[in-house]
Amino acid sequence: MTDEPGPAESALYLAAVGRGGRLRPEDLTPEDRPVLAALVARGLLTPTTSGWTAASPRALGDRLGGELRTRATRLLQRAEHLPDSLAPLTRAYDDAQPPAAPAVSPVHVDGNTAIRDRITELIADCREEFLAAQPGPRPVEGLRASLAQDLALLRRGCAMRTLYQPVAVTERPVLEQLSLRTGEGAQTRVLAEPYERMLVFDRSIAVIPAREDRSSAVFLTDPATIAFLVTRFERDWNRATPAEGHLGPPHPTTVRVGRLLARGLTQRVVAVRLGLSERTVAAHISRLRERYGAQTLFHLGWQMRGAGDA
Incomplete structure (x- = not known):
């Protein structure tokens, strides 16, 4: 009981x-x-x-808590051994599949649910390398939901490299999720400039958005197209810096400047409010733009409204 x-x-x-x-x-x-x-x-x-x-209910709480922890441990152990127990079936299934004919025509998939389901399948089938360019903020809920699958990918020996913009590495829950992946061998870099969203699986299938609202995606298998996308990814990867260099807290004055910008104040008003020169405020704004990957002052203020530093 x-x-x-x-x-x-x-x-x-x-x-x-x-x-x-x-x-x-x-x-x-x-x-x-x-x-x-x-x-x-x-x-x-x-x-x-x-x-x-x-x-006293305390004894009951201790006993029930112990029983639940025991059950949880057993379930985790079963989950760890499940891939190994299914390995013979998986090998038999893979061996029975006919060689896939090379496909060059792009496949359009509409709807967020259908896109997520197809990407989930590709991650499960990935065997060598997973590349991801992920501009913009990263919802922590999505990272938590994909953690188990990402760790499984890493633990079966796949390489995993992900590009983020500075705005993605400003929230502590997101950083905690990223550290769980890097602890298993994932590599993460930050690029403070615009780039396009893409996913590449084993350098044989690539996924790019088909619409700005990301409600439609294109799944590509043409070798020449994938080689082009991988080249762009490698170019951006080489210009990016390790995520660890972006994780430290900004200077307190920089934080104060950011808070005022997020409230809609101009650079001149911020300077007057803080008793600083406009040149000093401009230097703080430059650091914030680099940190958040913002191109304009309006874009910076808009991004900082939801950021932990602001």
């Missing part, structure tokens, strides 16, 4: 506590009998010669 007490059990237990920690047979209705039995089985009520006495 590992579930916590239900509403009826809680109500009867609280009734016992309200009566000084004791229940007598005359305090119970016939409907209370099954609930009483459950409380006794949990150890929350202890039988006495005159009825029942309430026991």
Whole structure:
């Protein structure tokens, strides 16, 4: 019995506590009998010669917590061994597949759900290398949802290289997610300039957006096109810097400048408000632009509205 007490059990237990920690047979209705039995089985009520006495829930909490942790450990162990147990079936399936004919025609996939499902399949099938150029902020929910699959990819020996813009590495939850991947061998770099979104799997399939709102994607298999995209990725990768160089906190004055910019103040007003020269404020703004990958002052203020530093 590992579930916590239900509403009826809680109500009867609280009734016992309200009566000084004791229940007598005359305090119970016939409907209370099954609930009483459950409380006794949990150890929350202890039988006495005159009825029942309430026991501390702490012992129950410790016991249930221990049982749940044991169950969780067993489930994690099963999850770890599941790929190995399915390995013979997977090999048989792969061996039975006919050689894929080279396809050069792009495939358009519409709808975020369909795109995610197809990308999930490609990540699961990736065997050598996964390249990703991910401009803009990175929602931490998406990183958490894809963590298990990313770790599985890394643990089966695949290389994983990802490009981000500075705005993506300013929030602590995002950094924690990235560190979980880099701890397993993933490489992450930051490029403070515009670039296009793309995913490349084993240098044989590439995915690029077909619309600005990312509601449609193109899946490419033409070798020449993929080689071109990989060349662009390598060019950007070589210009980027390791993410560790972007993770330190900015100077306190830079943070204050950013906060005022995020409120819509101009550079001159920020200088007057902080008692600084416009040249000094401009230097802080330059550092913020590099950190957030912003091209204009308006773009910088807009991006900083949701950033942790602002």
